[in-house]
Amino acid sequence: MARMPTRRRIALSTIAAWLVGFLIFFPILWMVLASFKTELEAFAIPPSFLFFDWTLENYVTVQGRSDYLHHAFNSVVVAGGSTLIALLIAIPAAWSMAFSPTKRTKDVLLWMLSTKMMPAVGVLVPIYLIYRDFGLLDSLTGLVIILCLGNLPIVVWMLFTYFKEIPRDILEAARMDGATIGRELIYVLTPMAVPGLASTLLLNLILAWNEAFWTLNLSTLQAAPLTVFIASYSSPEGLFWAKLSAASTLAIAPILVLGWFSQRQLVRGLTFGAVK
C-alpha cells in the first residue's frame, strides 16, 4: 500500500522535525542563555530558563581578562589560511584524479583517507618535537600548516566527488564547439564546479575554525585562536559556567553568522550526489 501524505502525517512529521531540530540546537541555546546569567544562577538547580536577571557582566569580565580580538584574528588567519592553501593543493589533485584517473587513483584516495583513521593524539609527540625543533610552536604558520595538512584528505575527497559528477560529455561538447582548454575552463568547467568549490570551502572553514586538538596543543598565546581562548575559562581553579559560556558564545558567533548566510550552499554541498 502506498503511503499517502495525509494532512495529519504532514503535521506529525513537522512537529517531529521541529522537536529534533530544537533538541540539537538546545545546548547552544542553553550556552547563550547561561552567558547572560550570573555565576550563581548559571548552575542553580532547578535552572531558570528565561526569567533571571539578564546581565552583560560576563562579557565585560571576559573582554577585560583576555583579548578577544587577538584570538579572533588568529582564528581567521588559521582557518582561512589553512582552507585556502588546502584548496590550492587539492583542486589540481582532485581534478586530475577525476578527469584522468589511472589504475592507482582509487588506492591513492584511500591512502589519503587512511591518514584520518589514526587518532591525532597518536602523532602528537613526534609532531610536537618537530614543531619545537623548527620553531613552529605557538606560531600562526605552524597552525596553518598542521590544519591544512589535517584537512587536505577531506578536501581532496570532497572535490573529487564533485568533479566526478561533472559529465565528461559536456567537456567534450565544449571541445567540439571549438573551445580551447583555457576557455573550456572559464566558460564550462568553472561554472559547473563553483557550487562544489563553495561548499568545500565553507565546510572546511568551519572544521578548521572549530579544530581544538592541534590548536590547543601547539599554541599558547601568541598564535592561539579562539579555541584556546575558550579553554582558558575551564580552568582548574573551578568552573565559571557563565564566563565560559560568554567566551564560547563570542567564539562561535562569527562562524554561526557565516553558517547562517551560507546554509543553502552548505546543505546542497552535504547532500550533493545523494539526491539527483
Add this chain to the structure above:
Amino acid sequence: MGQITLQNVQKAFGPVHIIKGANLEIADGSFVVFVGPSGCGKTTLLRLIAGLEDVTDGKIFIDGKNVVAVPPAKRGLSMVFQSYALYPHMSVRGNIGFGLKMAGLPRAEISRRVEAAAATLNLTPYLDRKPRELSGGQRQRVAIGRAIVREPKAFLFDEPLSNLDAALRVQMRIEVTRLQKQLGTTAIYVTHDQVEAMTMADKIVVLNAGRVEQYGTPLELYERPANLFVAGFIGSPKMNFISGENAAKYGAATVGVRPEHLRISREGEGWPGTITVAEHLGSDTFLYVDAGPIGTLTARYVGELSLAAGDRVVLSPEPARIHRFDKDGNSLWT
C-alpha cells in the same frame, strides 16, 4: 565541403584492439550510418573522427588534410551526443550560440544565427530556458541546433535518438534527414537500430568486432550482402540460413533466404514444415515454421494469410533471391 577519408585507422585501448583497420571514403554531403552490434566500436570510430580519441595507427583526412594530430576544436566538425551534453548553466540561446562565441563572431551575428537555427527547430519559445526546464525531445533539438548553427564540415551523431520514445524517434528521424538534405552537410550517424540505418542512410557501414564488414547503399546491403554477418544483420525479420546437404544442392556451404522471399503454399515443391507460431499484423503475416531437418524458418507474407499454429505448409525460396555463402561465410556471387 566535408569529404572524409579513413586510411587503415586503428585503435587500441592498452592491449585490446578495438578498431582493427578501417578504410572508408565518405563523400561530401552524404549521410553515412555506422551500424553494428553493441560493443563493435561504432562510438570509438566516431570519436576517432571527432578527435576525442587519438588513433593508434592510420590516417584520417578531412578535405584532403590529414587531421590525426589536429585537436577536436580545430577539426571543424560538430557532434550530437547520446546524452545531449548540453551546458546546464547556460540558456538554450547560450547553448546554441556557444560555438559561435568561441569562434569569435560578433554578437549581432551570433544572435541572428541562433535565432535562425531555433526557428528551424521550433525552439524559439524556449530560447531563454535552461536545459533542465526542457523535455527530452526539446533537449535533443537544442543539441542538434548547437551542431547545425556552426555550419561545420560534417555532423557526427552518436545514437542521438535512443533516449526518445518510439513516436518521437520516428518524427525526429525524418526531421534530421530532412535537415541534413536541406543543409547539404556531410553527416555520420551511429545507431544500432537498423530501421534508422536503412531509412536515413545514403550509405551504411556495417561494423562487427572492430572491422568494416561492408560499406554500401542500404539496398546493396539488402540485396548483395558481402557475408553471413551482414546478411544476418540487415533485414528484419532476420534472414533464414540453411546449411548441410540442403545448401550443398545449391553449391554452397550455407544458403540464406529472407523471410519475404519464401513462397508459402499448402503443398508442392520446397521445404515442408509445421507452423509453430503465426503472427497476424494485418499488414503482414509472420510464420515461424518448424521444417524438420532444415531447422526453424521464418516466412513473411504481405497482407493477411489465414493460417494458424499447427497448420502444415510448404515454403519454397524464390530462386533469384537465394544468397549463397562459402564455408568462410563470404558471399558466392554469381
